[in-house]
Amino acid sequence: MGYRENPRPGGRSARVQAAVHQSVRDMLATMDRAEVTIPMIAQRANVTPSTIYRRWGDLQALLADVAAAHLRPEGEPARIGSAREDLEAWVEQYADEMASGVGRQMLRDILAAADSANAEKCGTYTRYQLSVFIARAEACGEPFPTLAELMDHVISPIIYRILFDQTPDPHYVRKLVAKVMRESVVSA
Amino acid sequence: MGYRENPRPGGRSARVQAAVHQSVRDMLATMDRAEVTIPMIAQRANVTPSTIYRRWGDLQALLADVAAAHLRPEGEPARIGSAREDLEAWVEQYADEMASGVGRQMLRDILAAADSANAEKCGTYTRYQLSVFIARAEACGEPFPTLAELMDHVISPIIYRILFDQTPDPHYVRKLVAKVMRESVVSA
């Protein structure tokens, strides 16, 4: 009865999941989110609507699932130079992606879902990425903010602005990073 | 054809709006959000479903409207002592309310709506409340953070935690306020 969280790769279930996810991405790219329906997604994915209803429950949950999958990091963030430079580059790209139309919509879909599992997942992704920079800095003996400081004073303000409709521009993002770095130096 | 944003008070339209809002609040208090439907809301409000569909569009939008109405501040925040004390008390209550089950759900409803007008409204409410503390501090010559500092380093982290499922506890909230106050003193 229960659907497994991570279907065995290559199985039928995995194929259906991939087809449905792809279908959702296609539709979101083509048309307005408000006119996307489960029957349409099902048709494009060559699947019956009831399959989607049984597996995901409703549109909200499906969209949240697709969004979370998209937001999952591919690997470790790029290494350019110092941990600070790496962080700056990463945050700037993060802000850009989240503030884009698609990114914003994904955020909303994730937060709107009744089940907060995807939201948690997202937070975990971000914390993981940041912890990589922290580890690098530590390895070099470079002074660096803590994870909590980065989450509270860099990530949170960016996300807040995006959600409440004030796009964070690159200059603003750099200022946030600069500030948190300055404080970490002082306290070190 | 168009529905006016603020119906004339006392008119039929205003009565319908009040009845529907009340109905929504009643239902959210009684039952799970997932089982609330427009036909049910309509019945309890003694209104036809089509009235609700025509006026609000869909459940998301209606819930966002109700939530935004609930979040609108009643008046100026309480005056207890210094601006700092006032701020501390207010933020603590703000965090509590937003982190509660109902508050969290309202936040989500507001953010999930296709139209971001309600989200913006909410942000404006918060900024307005904070600006009152700033004005008070200025009147007393008390050093105080700027609006941007408060939004970025107090409000944003609180909201982020709530949305991504880490309830901010009172101690954490006090620390945020303490930190932003400390910095404002340094820079003054």
Next chain:
DNA sequence: CCACTAACGCAAATTATTTGCTTTTATACA
């Protein structure tokens, strides 16, 4: 008091969702 129109009610038509039952298909084990 009358004309005007935004907003509502009603009901039929459409569309989405749920559900019981059947069939398919991976997988584990003989």
Next chain:
DNA sequence: TGTATAAAAGCAAATAATTTGCGTTAGTGG
């Protein structure tokens, strides 16, 4: 290799939500 098993998919009927056209009501301004 088969064969048993169970998870997940398909199908179709039943239910529920949404949309829409049209007639009615009730505030508003003349």
